[in-house]
Amino acid sequence: MSCNLAFALRQGTQHAHALAENTTLMKVWIKGIVVLEVFRELLVNLYFVYDRLEQQLYSHQTHPVVSQIYWPSLNRLDNLRQDLAYFYGQDWQQHIRPQTAGLQYAARIGVVGLTAPELLVAHAYVRYMGDLSGGQQLQRIARTTLSLPLNQGTRLYDFEDLPTVEAKKRFKERYRSILNNLPINQETAQQIVQEANLAFRLNYDLMQALEANLKAALGEATVQSIIQGNRPPLHSARPSVA
Ligand code: HEM
Incomplete structure (x- = not known):
């Protein structure tokens, strides 16, 4: 019997996803501004997260x-180890x-x-579906902005077994169908949705924690103007034109 978990997860974490997408770090990133120091720090933290996750899954x-x-x-x-070796x-x-x-x-x-x-x-x-979805867009932007050589620094987002957009799409469909057929009852399904919301919150907290360094690197005023959709000032102290 289907537990409809894929739909429940998507629906039940929509708000949390929007919050994560709208963190300053993500908003600035999507606009094409990636600060190397902050990016590599994000990878450091995700290394600890994936280390624990993959140990537990194993x-x-x-x-x-x-x-x-x-x-x-x-x-x-x-892949994260390779990225960290590249950056550090x-x-x-x-x-x-x-x-x-x-x-x-x-x-x-x-x-x-x-x-x-x-x-x-x-x-x-939360992590793998995220890396296979928005993560792919974030990778393209990071690679261009930081002028990274091919296959270096953003290996986190490389899925060797799913090399094309089509392969990723098919895999995500398969993943959703497996979620829908997990041997769980409704109560456990609800607990999984609740835990996914917590996972989004933990991602949100991590991005908030990195925000201070982003602002230190770019300047508070520049960050504000980027996220408000204005072009960042070319110079912080531009002489006024009479
Ligand atoms: C600016 C940042 C982000 C963008 C542009 C973005 C974009 C997207 C898009 C377009 C999808 C739909 C993909 C599809 O249905 O094939 C998606 C799904 C998803 N994203 Fe994000 N995302 C962002 C940040 C995040 C973050 C920070 C996380 C959590 C770590 C996350 C987790 C997920 C998950 C779990 C899904 C799968 C939803 C589902 O189909 O059930 N995303 N994202």
């Missing part, structure tokens, strides 16, 4: 619910410092793995 790969959505080919950790050097592990928000996100995934592994579905959905 540990619960025979769980009746988790097993259905466990695809090792979706794993992002190896071969000894990147010595240089990376996650934010509290990144550690809290990872900690929540750890708690879910220990107490209610079926809710890992929510965390997998």
Whole structure:
């Protein structure tokens, strides 16, 4: 029997998605402004998140619910390691410092793995479906803005097994159909939607935490003018023309 989870997730997290999309970090990014320091810091935090998520999915790969959505080919950790080596050097592990928000996100995934592994579905959905959707657009912008060489620095968003738009689309359809047929009751489905909202919130908190560095790099006034749709001033102190 279908639990209609794909629809419930999309509908039930619509508001949380809009909030995440409308963070200053995302708004500025979509407008084509990516600050290298902030981008690599985001990757650092996501490294801790994916490390925990993929550890948990691996540990619960025979769980009746988790097993259905466990695809090792979706794993992002190896690609993130390559991105971090590109940005921080071969000894990147010595240089990376996650934010509290990144550690809290990872900690929540750890708690879910220990107490209610079926809710890992929510965390997998939010990250992997996000990377396969808006993430692809974010990758194109980051690559162009930061003038990154092909295949370097944004490997997070490369899905080697799903190389084309069409392959990603087909996979997402398959993912939704599997979500709809998970062996769960309505109560668990609701709990998964609730956990997905929390996952969006944790992403939101992480982006908020990175905002301070974005503003420090670009200047508060420039950030405000970008997100209000004005063109950023060419010079912060432009002489007025009489
Ligand atoms: C500016 C930033 C973003 C843009 C432009 C964006 C855009 C999109 C678009 C166009 C879709 C629909 C794709 C489809 O149906 O094939 C989508 C879906 C999705 N996005 Fe985002 N997104 C953004 C940020 C985020 C963030 C920060 C997250 C969470 C980490 C996220 C998670 C998701 C998820 C889970 C879906 C799947 C929805 C579903 O079909 O059930 N997105 N996004």
